Amino acid sequence: MQNIAVWGFKWIPPFAQGLVRDLRVRWALEEAGLAYESRWIGIDELKTDAYRHKHPFGMVPVLESDDGLSIESGAIVHAIAQQSETLLPADLRNVTLAWMFTALNTVEPVVWNLFTMDVLHRDEAWVPLRRPGAVDEVKTRLAALSDCLAGRDYLLERFTAADILMTTVLRFIRHTDLVAEFAPLDAYVKRCEARPAFQAALRNQMEGYARNEPAAA
Ligand SMILES: N[C@@H](CCC(=O)N[C@@H](CS)C(=O)NCC(=O)O)C(=O)O
Secondary structure (H helix, E strand, C coil), X not given: CCCEEEEEECCCCHHHCCCCCHHHHHHHHHXXXXXXXXXXXXXXXXXXXXXXXXXXXXXXXXXXXXXXXEECHHHHHHHHHCCCCCCCCHHHHHHHHHHHHXXXXXXXXXXXXXXXXXXXXXXXXXXXXXXXXXXXXXXXXHHHHHHHHCCCCCCCCCCCHHXXXXXXXXXXXXXXXXXXXXXXXXXXXXXXXXXHHHHHHHHHHHHHHHHCCCCCC
C-alpha cells in the first residue's frame, strides 16, 4: 500500500469532531507507520456523482492508494493491519479479527443508537420514550466488555487493530458517564487514547477542521 490518501469531512460541528470514522483509519496508519495525505470533502458534496464514484453511499472514510479505492472503516483498518505485525499479529490473527467484528457488530450498534438519540435527534418527541431502553442495552454490552478487560491492558495480550475499533466506537458515548461507570473500561479507553499514534491521528483530523472552518461557524 503506497501513496495513501484518507478522505474525511472538510469540517463538522464541534459535537462530532474527533468522532468521524476517518479517525480510525488515520490511527491505524499512524500505528503501522504508513505515511498518508488527507483529502477533505464537504458534507454538501458527499452525494455528488463525483464523490459517489469513490464511495457508493457518499460517506467517509474512503482510502485511496496505488491499490485503488477502499471503503468501510473496518475493512480499511483490516487492510492496513495486514501490513503491520503490531496491528494484526500472526499468532493472534483470528482472535484479532473476531474482536474487530465484535467492536463493529456487537458494540457499535448499541452505542451508535444512543449517540443518534442524544446528539442527532435530541429534540424529537420519541427520544425520551426510547432512551432508557437504549441506555440499558449499552450498559449490558459495556458490563460484558468491562469483564473481558478486567486485569488486562488491551482486548488481547497486546495492542491490536481491534483496540483501534473498540476505542473509537466507545468514543461515540463520550458525552455520557457510561464508560466511566466501568473502571476497567474507563482505564482502557484512556490507555488507548494516550498512545502517540492516536494523538497524531486526532491532531491530523482536528487540524483539517481548523483549517477548513467556515467563517460563520
Ligand atoms: N459503516 C461505515 C459507516 C460510515 C459512516 O457512517 N460515515 C459517516 C461519518 S462517520 C458519514 O459519512 N455520514 C454521512 C452520511 O451518512 O451521509 C464505515 O464504518 O465506514
